[in-house]
Amino acid sequence: MSMHASYIEPSLVAALTPELKEALDTFVTSNKVVLFMKGTKDFPQCGFSNSLVQILNSLNVEYETVNILENDTLRQGLKEYSSWPTFPQLYIDGEFFGGCDITVESYQKGELQQLLKAKSS
Numbered sequence: 001m002s003m004h005a006s007y008i009e010p011s012l013v014a015a016l017t018p019e020l021k022e023a024l025d026t027f028v029t030s031n032k033v034v035l036f037m038k039g040t041k042d043f044p045q046c047g048f049s050n051s052l053v054q055i056l057n058s059l060n061v062e063y064e065t066v067n068i069l070e071n072d073t074l075r076q077g078l079k080e081y082s083s084w085p086t087f088p089q090l091y092i093d094g095e096f097f098g099g100c101d102i103t104v105e106s107y108q109k110g111e112l113q114q115l116l117k118a119k120s121s
Helices: 018-030 047-058 072-082 100-108 111-120
Strands: 033-037 064-067 089-092 095-098
Touching: 018 072, 033 047, 047 100, 095 100, 100 111
Parallel strands: 033 064
Antiparallel strands: 033 089, 089 095
């Protein structure tokens, strides 16, 4: 008995199911600032995630975090959702802002502060 190779269940190929995409759309648009990270804001589990937590905390910004280590499907789906392969991933007003390097650079230039201040007023 042979299996036909041209038919592969889509959910086995892509982690970003329509249901996950809808849930992510809702979550990132319902929260002004969202950080998908390794660990939590109280206990970051990698240096890059910790860097972004420190930046957001220093700016006194309210933000939500999601520990991507708790759900492999979420972790893989987010890579497709953002077209960004690494974590942490920062979303501001429903849009992907960047990973660690982009966010740190933007913070050092004062751009992140201006963006967050403009969005909150």
